[in-house]
Amino acid sequence: MEKAIQVKGLRKSYKQLQVLKGVDFEVEKGSIFALLGSNGAGKTTIVKILTTLLKPDGGTATVNGFDVMKEPDYVRQSISLTGQFAAVDEILTGRENLIMIAKLRHLKNPYQVAEDLLSRFGLADAADRRVSTYSGGMRRRLDIAMSLIGKPQLIFLDEPTTGLDPEARIEVWNIVKELAKSGTTVLLTTQYLEEAEQLADQIAILHEGRIIVSGTLAELKKLFPPAKVEYIEKQPSLEEIFLVIVGKKEEK
Structure with missing residues (x-):
């Protein structure tokens, strides 16, 4: 399979604090x-490096085939980033926000782009209300x-459901699934283990500056010792797997 992101030996420190210690x-x-x-x-440090907002201290990273250090402009043109907090203009309407971004990206028909996205994301009825x-x-x-204006090949979602209620969280999950179905690559950071369990094709656990385990949910479940209650084999949740793996590393 072709790779959208390749990271090797990524390191980053803030003064005396070493945040990334060789991430692959x-x-x-x-x-x-x-x-x-x-x-x-x-x-978030990894996301900032991969989106060219922060320079690493060491290691290499390529996004859509472009080196984040040597070809940052090409990286930016092929990606989109949605941070932990919605970056929308509350004074403008939903429609005006979309038209503004489409114009900034120099698209030919910004009004039609806005109309299509309002319909796709279920915002048509609220299109002319202020975002506030x-x-x-x-x-x-x-x-x-x-974030999808201009059809980026890869979208970074940094804790996209932080602060949302369960219903809104499920709405975002459905959007992420739709993105993947349409061929968009998604890198998602989250603290919600159920979120990764529901969405991810591949899961990596970052702990103390390193990726300590990576694989599919089925592969991670194999790392969890089977437990049986009477005659029914207990299937571990991703939360249980996470706590066991992190606990083992801390014991070392």
Whole structure:
């Protein structure tokens, strides 16, 4: 399979604090890759490096075949980033936000682009309301819609459901699944283990500056010792797997 992201030996420190200590992973094109880790594990630092917002101290990283250090302009042209908080203009309407981004990307028909995305993301009825009146889920949907303008090959979602209620979270999950079905590669960072369990083709756990395990959910389940209750084999949740793996590393 062709790789959308290749990371080798990535290192980053802030003064005396070494955040990344040699991170390695690959993401296949058209897949959903979930990067799990506790607060401060370095997930956002990795995203910032891969989106050219931060320079690494060492190692290499390529995104869509472009080196993030040597070819940052090409990287930016082929990706989109949705951060932890919705980057929308609350004074403007949903439609105006989309038209503004489409114009900034020099698209030929920004009004039609906005119309198509409003329909796709279920925002047509609220299109002409100010974003300040939107719910958290609606803002996040608009934020992701804005990220898709220009049809990026790869989208980074940095903890996209932080602060959302369960219903809004499921809405975002459905959007992510649709993106992958359409061929867009998704790198997702999250603290919600159920989110990775529901969405990801590949899961990596970042702990103490390194990827300590990576694989499909089925592969990670094999790392968890089987437990039986009477005659029924207990299937571990991703949360249980995460805690066992991280616990073993801390014991060492």
